[in-house]
Amino acid sequence: xxxxxxxxxxxxxxxxxxxxxxxxxxxxxxxxxxxxxxxxxxxxxxxxxxxxxxxxxxxxxxxxxxxxxxxxxxxxxxxxxxxxxxxxxxxxxxxxxxxxxxxxxxxxxxxxxxxxxxxxxxxxxxxxxxxxxxxxxxxxxxxxxxxxxxxxxxxxxxxxxxxxxxxxxxxxxxxxxxxxxxxxxxxxxxxxxxxxxxxxxxxxxxxxxxxxxxxxxxxxxxxxxxxxxxxxxxxxxxxxxxxxxxxxxxxxxxxxxxxxxxxxxxxxxxxxxxxxxxxxxxxxxxxxxxxxxxxxxxxxxxxxxxxxxxxxxxxxxxxxxxxxxxxxxxxxxxxxxxxxxxxxxxxxxxxxxxxxxxxxxxxxxxxxxxxxx
Numbered sequence: 001x002x003x004x005x006x007x008x009x010x011x012x013x014x015x016x017x018x019x020x021x022x023x024x025x026x027x028x029x030x031x032x033x034x035x036x037x038x039x040x041x042x043x044x045x046x047x048x049x050x051x052x053x054x055x056x057x058x059x060x061x062x063x064x065x066x067x068x069x070x071x072x073x074x075x076x077x078x079x080x081x082x083x084x085x086x087x088x089x090x091x092x093x094x095x096x097x098x099x100x101x102x103x104x105x106x107x108x109x110x111x112x113x114x115x116x117x118x119x120x121x122x123x124x125x126x127x128x129x130x131x132x133x134x135x136x137x138x139x140x141x142x143x144x145x146x147x148x149x150x151x152x153x154x155x156x157x158x159x160x161x162x163x164x165x166x167x168x169x170x171x172x173x174x175x176x177x178x179x180x181x182x183x184x185x186x187x188x189x190x191x192x193x194x195x196x197x198x199x200x201x202x203x204x205x206x207x208x209x210x211x212x213x214x215x216x217x218x219x220x221x222x223x224x225x226x227x228x229x230x231x232x233x234x235x236x237x238x239x240x241x242x243x244x245x246x247x248x249x250x251x252x253x254x255x256x257x258x259x260x261x262x263x264x265x266x267x268x269x270x271x272x273x274x275x276x277x278x279x280x281x282x283x284x285x286x287x288x289x290x291x292x293x294x295x296x297x298x299x300x301x302x303x304x305x306x307x308x309x310x311x312x313x314x315x316x317x318x319x320x321x322x323x324x325x326x327x328x329x330x331x332x333x334x335x336x337x338x339x340x341x342x343x344x345x346x347x348x349x350x351x352x353x354x355x356x357x358x359x360x361x362x363x364x365x366x367x368x369x370x371x372x373x
Contacts (some may be wrong), residue, residue, distance in 0.1 A: 026217050046331040054358035059311055060295050062337045067288030067325050072281065074236070075215030077267070079276045083181050083205035085110060088174045090197045093190060095214045098203075100187040104179040113196070115175035117207040122168040129161035183207035211267045213247065215282050216260035224286050225250055226307030230328055231265045235274070242279075243267050292321075292337040297345040299323065308335065309344040309351050311359070316344070 091113030098110050136154040179185075186204040196202065213233065217225060229247040234240075245268075253264035265282060267274065298308045299321065310319045321335035337343070344351065347360070 008178075012151055017220050019225070027309050034035065051151070053314070054356035055312045055347060055350045056316075056358045056360040057344045057351070058343040058360055059307075059344050060298065062292045062294055062339055062341045063330075065293035065327075065330060065332055065338050066290050066292045067332060068327070069288045071217050071221055072219060073215040073264070075213040075282055076281055077208035077211040077213045077274060077278045077280055078212045079183070079208040079265070080210040080212060081181055081183065082184070082276065083203045085177060085179065085205060086200060087113060087177050087196050087202060088198060089113070089171075091115075091175060093192045093193075093194045093196060094175075095192055096188060096190065096216045098185060098188070100185060102185050102316075103136060103183070104185050105182050106179055107298055108179045109176055109223070110179055110185075110189070111177045113175040113177070115172055118168070118172040118175055122165070122172050125161070129158070132158040132161040134236060138140040139161055177202055181207055204235055204270065208269055208272065208274065208276060211269050211276065211278075211296040213245075213265045213267060213268055213280050213282060215263055215265070215280075216255075216258065217263055217284070219254045219261060221284075222254065222261055225263060229284065231263065232285075233267055233280045236279040236281055239281075241273075247284075286308040291324050291332040292335055292341075293327075293332050294321070294335075294337070294338075294343050295329070295345050296326070298343040299331055299333070300348055306333075308333070309348050310337065311342040311344065311357050314356055316353060316355050316357050318353050319343075333366070 071109050073328070081083045087130070094112045094113045098104060098108070104110070132154070136158045139151050139154040159237040183205040184207075186206070189202055190196065190200075190202060225247060225370045227247050227250060229243050233243040233245060233246060235243075245265050247263060248266040254261050294308055299306055300308065304319050304320070306323055308321045318334050319337060321333035321337075324332040324334055326332075342359075344357070
């Protein structure tokens, strides 16, 4: 019996030695031992096995973006400057020197009134001045023969005659109707021979190098709108025309009836395609608070509301995300996300909290390094 036990132990020892030689020196033994769980897999194989168990997804990095707060309004345009030309005196139109629709310059004669009486008065005043100057010359030539009083009277007569001539020339000049500013002349409706008074509109001149547009904003924008703020505009008759201007003035009070604030914008009109009286749509963009911006595909829904799947330390994590604003390519959310965090855009249907995640790829423009297997 002892002999049999000794032989059994010897056989076991020989089998153990053979197993050790096979495990140490036969390459095909390692996969078998790893499968039996007798040895741990190599790090590379462990990573590969973990990758096989991970959910492969597409992710994109979070960026920060500002909420767009936009105000729109409709306003009426008017020339930068406009002047209604009227005569200074009553009279009859003698000539009309310009035609409708032309550009005029300051001082250019638009029309004249009959001025026979004023011309005669001017010529008479000129004769009186010439006689007064001759008298003054004779008195001063007499030297000691003329008294000081005579010299004073001669000088006074000359100055009075000069003032009378200036007055006569002023009355004559008022018979000429001139342009006070440069601009485009409107349609003329008067003809030579018409009787005019200081209340008669001869013409209207518009300086439309720029247009002013008055519009109103809700009172909530009072503290945010300011001079030189950029505005976008388009004529209501030309929705395809895009114009850029700036705020020129802001009223100093809110209208209590409408609870709106009057604002004035200036639009350039260098190519002269805009006219006073046109209606414009006005848009002002106000920068709001910054929020994390994620792709629309990253936003998911559950019974608790909206959320996103974030990839952190190679694991999937649920992050509640309240939608603040939807834009064309991003959704602004109120969530515990930082710039550069990865959110899953494809493969969300296979995710569970804490499951390992392997990035199949980063969405274009994600700008972050892959995380996980």
